[in-house]
Amino acid sequence: MLKWAVRGIGLALTGFLLIQLVPYGRDHTNPPVTGEPAWDSPVTRALAVRACFDCHSNETAYPWYSNVAPVSWLLARHVSEGRHKLDFSTWGSGRQEAEHFARLIQNGEMPSWDYVLMHAEARLTDAEKQQLIDGLTKTLGSGG
DSSP: OHHHHHHHHHHHHHHHHHHTTOOTTOOOOOOOOOBOOOOSOHHHHHHHHHHTHHHHSSOOOOOGGGGSTTHHHHHHHHHHHHHHHOOTTBTTSSOOOHHHHHHHHHTTOSSOHHHHHHOGGGOOOHHHHHHHHHHHHHHHHTTO
């Protein structure tokens, strides 16, 4: 039985090492910032930076574990999808729906649970969530 456990651990370790050779998810260059919204207040921007910018801007801060597969793959997907849905760094390139984003924040869907797990600073209090919702509604409602 011990022999099979050792083989299993060895196989898992070999697999982990082999997936490190897959280059996807390790390009950590951020595209240029071409515009930002006309924020309703510095507080709204600060809350957005804390809770949103890593996935929803071109100012992503990549932690050390973003170089380790399969985490690197998941982060690359999150950032790509996040920027596609809402990118604070390419402002003016599309219409933004304040009500949709407010609903995601209010329901606790954003920031995502896995992001908050690794980034305690993104955990917003109920008051901060409401401030962010109100600020985004004013910011996005002003024409983006």
